[in-house]
Amino acid sequence: MFSKVLIANRGEIALRIIRTCQKLGIQTVAIYSEADADSLHVKQADEAYVVGKARVNESYLNIEKIISIAKETKAEAIHPGYGLLSENATFARRCEEEGIVFIGPKPDVIAKMGSKIEARQTMAEAGVPIVPGISFPLADVDEAANVASEIGYPVMLKASAGGGGIGMQLVHDEEQLRKAFEGNKSRAASFFGDGAMYVEKYIDNPRHIEIQLLADAYGNCVYLWERECSIQRRHQKVVEEAPSPFLDEETRREMGEAAVRAAKHIGYTNAGTIEFLVDEQKNFYFLEMNTRLQVEHPVTEEITGIDIVEQQLRIASGEPLSFTQTEVKREGHAIEVRIYAEDPNTFFPSPGTITSLQLPRGKHIRHEIAVQSGSVVTPFYDPMIAKCIVKGGDRQMAIANMITALHEYKVEGIKTNIPMLIDVLTHEAFQQGHTTTNFVNMYLSKKGGKTHA
Amino acid sequence: MHEVVALMAGNVWKIVVQVGDVVEEGQDVVILESMKMEIPITTEAGGVVKAIRVQEGDFVNEGDVLLEIE
Numbered sequence: 457m458f459s460k461v462l463i464a465n466r467g468e469i470a471l472r473i474i475r476t477c478q479k480l481g482i483q484t485v486a487i488y489s490e491a492d493a494d495s496l497h498v499k500q501a502d503e504a505y506v507v508g509k510a511r512v513n514e515s516y517l518n519i520e521k522i523i524s525i526a527k528e529t530k531a532e533a534i535h536p537g538y539g540l541l542s543e544n545a546t547f548a549r550r551c552e553e554e555g556i557v558f559i560g561p562k563p564d565v566i567a568k569m570g571s572k573i574e575a576r577q578t579m580a581e582a583g584v585p586i587v588p589g590i591s592f593p594l595a596d597v598d599e600a601a602n603v604a605s606e607i608g609y610p611v612m613l614k615a616s617a618g619g620g621g622i623g624m625q626l627v628h629d630e631e632q633l634r635k636a637f638e639g640n641k642s643r644a645a646s647f648f649g650d651g652a653m654y655v656e657k658y659i660d661n662p663r664h665i666e667i668q669l670l671a672d673a674y675g676n677c678v679y680l681w682e683r684e685c686s687i688q689r690r691h692q693k694v695v696e697e698a699p700s701p702f703l704d705e706e707t708r709r710e711m712g713e714a715a716v717r718a719a720k721h722i723g724y725t726n727a728g729t730i731e732f733l734v735d736e737q738k739n740f741y742f743l744e745m746n747t748r749l750q751v752e753h754p755v756t757e758e759i760t761g762i763d764i765v766e767q768q769l770r771i772a773s774g775e776p777l778s779f780t781q782t783e784v785k786r787e788g789h790a791i792e793v794r795i796y797a798e799d800p801n802t803f804f805p806s807p808g809t810i811t812s813l814q815l816p817r818g819k820h821i822r823h824e825i826a827v828q829s830g831s832v833v834t835p836f837y838d839p840m841i842a843k844c845i846v847k848g849g850d851r852q853m854a855i856a857n858m859i860t861a862l863h864e865y866k867v868e869g870i871k872t873n874i875p876m877l878i879d880v881l882t883h884e885a886f887q888q889g890h891t892t893t894n895f896v897n898m899y900l901s902k903k904g905g906k907t908h909a
Numbered sequence: 910m911h912e913v914v915a916l917m918a919g920n921v922w923k924i925v926v927q928v929g930d931v932v933e934e935g936q937d938v939v940i941l942e943s944m945k946m947e948i949p950i951t952t953e954a955g956g957v958v959k960a961i962r963v964q965e966g967d968f969v970n971e972g973d974v975l976l977e978i979e
Contacts (some may be wrong), residue, residue: 513919620945690946797944807918835918839944847919 457534457773458482459728463501463538468826470497470843471533473714476765485529487522489515491834496826503529510836516540525811525907526556531558533772534735535765536725539838543570545746550692561747561773568722569745573595573616573654579742582721584714587741589656597637601630603655613637615644621691625648626658642731659741661892662733664688665700666746667715670767671724676777679712680756681694685731686891689803689878694873694896695880696752698759701851701889707738718745727753727768733891751794754824758790783788788847791861793877795825797833800876806833809870816861820847833870837864841872851889855881876900881905911954911969911978924976925966932978937954939963939975953976967973 460483463470468474470486474497486501491712498504505525517540526534534551536542536559551558560566567769569575576591580608593616594600604611604627605734613636615623619734623644627633637653645651657745666799684700685693703711715730727766729750731743753764762784797806815828825842827833833841846861848854862878880886885899892898922942934955935961941948956978963975 624949675944774923804948805917805919835943839946891948 457775458769460529460531460656461559462487462522462526462529462534463497463537463770464499464516464534464541465539465838466516466826466837467497467753467842468824469537469573471500471826472824473537474500476763479763480766480769482769483768485525485531487516487525488625489836491836494829502697505529510834512540512673512836519544522547522691523550523554523556524611525553525681526551533555533559533769535559535768536748538748543746545570546883554669555630556854557676557772559726560627561728562723563720564748565724570651571616571652572614572618572744575654575745576654576742579718579723582718584718584730584742587656587659587742587743590654593652594661600637600655601633604633605630607655607657610658612656612658613640614656615640615650616654617648618644618863619649620647620890623653624691637904644768654838656832658814659733659735661894662686663700663702663892664693664731664743665703665711665734665740666731666750667712668750668753668764668772669715669719669724669728669730670764670777671719671726671728671750672771672777673774674776676780677716677719677724678781678784679715679777679779679799680760680784681761682708682711683729683755684754685752689876689894689896690891692751692794693794695793695852695877695886696755696792697789697851699786701891702734702738704738707734707740707889711740714740714742717731718742726763726771749874751840751843752792754843755790755792756823758822758845758847759786759788760784761787787847789851790844790845790847791854791858791881792843793858793872793881794840795844795865795867795877796839796873797841797870798873799837799871800873803838803873805835806871807833807839808870809833810841810867812866814864814866816844818846818861820857822846825849850867852887855887911952911956911965912974913938913950913952913976913978914940915971915973915975916948917941917943917967919948919968921940921963921969921975923955924961924963924977926931926958926961928961930931932958939977940972941969950975954978 462485486504487507548558551562668680687695822845919941923940
């Protein structure tokens with residue numbers, strides 16, 4: 457096992473990783489931007505070094521600076537967390553070149569899954585179902601129109617390098633497609649440096665269900681069941697749970713086995729997640745692979761009792777998996793909500809100072825949080841300030857526990873989405889398990905109406 | 910004269926009008942980027958853009974004047 461690890465991230469996930477390192481007796485090195493000097497991850501780590509100015513391009517994305525800090529502090533490995541450099545193949549390659557272990561899969565695997573078009577080709581080869589559509593970059597808008605009419609409208613226009621909903625648009629006819637094409641292409645080019653576009657059939661009212669994988673360097677791969685992540689706003693997840701209320705045992709096993717097959721096909725190592733769209737007939741289609749730790753990993757930890765960050769560290773240090781598929785348990789039901797600093801109705805960000813913070817307490821409640829009373833939520837980073845995870849003997853109990861927790865969760869000074877989360881959890885449709893990606897639009901739209909900025 | 914102000918702290922991502930442009934009430938004039946989200950800022954009054962007080966890439970605080978409309 458490593459004796460010292462650098463954490464190339466900030467916020468709650470940096471704290472989460474530090475916690476497991478401490479449990480395993482690993483020394484931790486934090487990095488921080490000038491805007492994060494007072495952050496908790498800086499205080500909790502054994503060592504902390506400033507990496508640059510507030511903006512991520514000048515700090516948390518500065519590959520060479522991070523590598524030099526790792527070398528100076530003699531960190532043997534770097535945990536990238538999620539977001540930032542976690543799926544950056546160049547960074548993983550630079551780590552490798554410098555003899556630092558990147559806690560994640562190999563650079564070429566990251567690159568392969570980072571291109572959605574290439575990922576589609578690869579998954580089709582591995583025998584994993586993909587959403588009907590094309591697996592090559594479109595030359596121009598005319599080709600897009602031809603392909604779309606062959607597939608049949610409505611279709612999703614997507615950027616190969618896209619993420620977080622950027623460069624992606626649902627179009628219902630050729631006129632809409634022609635209007636949407638150039639804008640999304642140039643947006644993808646400016647955000648991701650790659651304007652390659654493709655088209656997929658639109659799956660009506662789908663569920664977003666993903667499989668958590670762990671794979672070691674010796675060809676062993678297991679799945680830690682699924683997470684249901686359909687409740688989203690702006691194409692970003694808001695509520696996640698495990699197990700999914702929608703899957704039966706047979707579909708669950710088929711999806712798990714397909715995910716393992718995919719991972720083995722590409723020589724995947726470390727923790728990873730395969731996201732599937734699942735339609736109303738329980739057909740599932742590969743959506744994308746996230747080659748990193750996920751924000752919502754705690755719900756899987758809660759039902760399996762497995763510390764996923766610990767497994768990442770063990771795998772990266774060369775240990776084989778210590779358990780087999782049949783030993784992965786599943787107990788109870790876990791739900792996670794993401795607390796965003798944002799207006800609960802318009803979803804616009806709400807940076808500012810947290811004047812008061814009171815967290816619900818209870819043995820079934822777990823917090824992943826990096827703010828406290830007096831913390832400044834700056835406009836430079838993601839609006840997610842905390843996650844609250846609860847467990848229950850079954851889904852109904854977990855929902856009841858979460859509703860109680862949310863009512864006791866008090867944040868003052870900034871706006872948060874807590875009222876919206878309460879609306880989701882108390883909604884009859886959610887309680888009955890009608891969790892689809894259209895949930896927020898379908899059931900909460902009267903509140904989510906577009907107000908002019 | 911009408912001043913268009915930033916609704917929240919963030920970076921000026923795009924300025925979508927130029928001095929001299931005629932704008933209508935409710936039209937997007939500036940796009941801010943805050944917490945990884947694009948925030949369109951609209952003008953509450955129509956008129957001619959008289960001055961632009963910020964540049965793309967600038968950091969602005971809530972309430973800062975972005976441009977003036979006459």
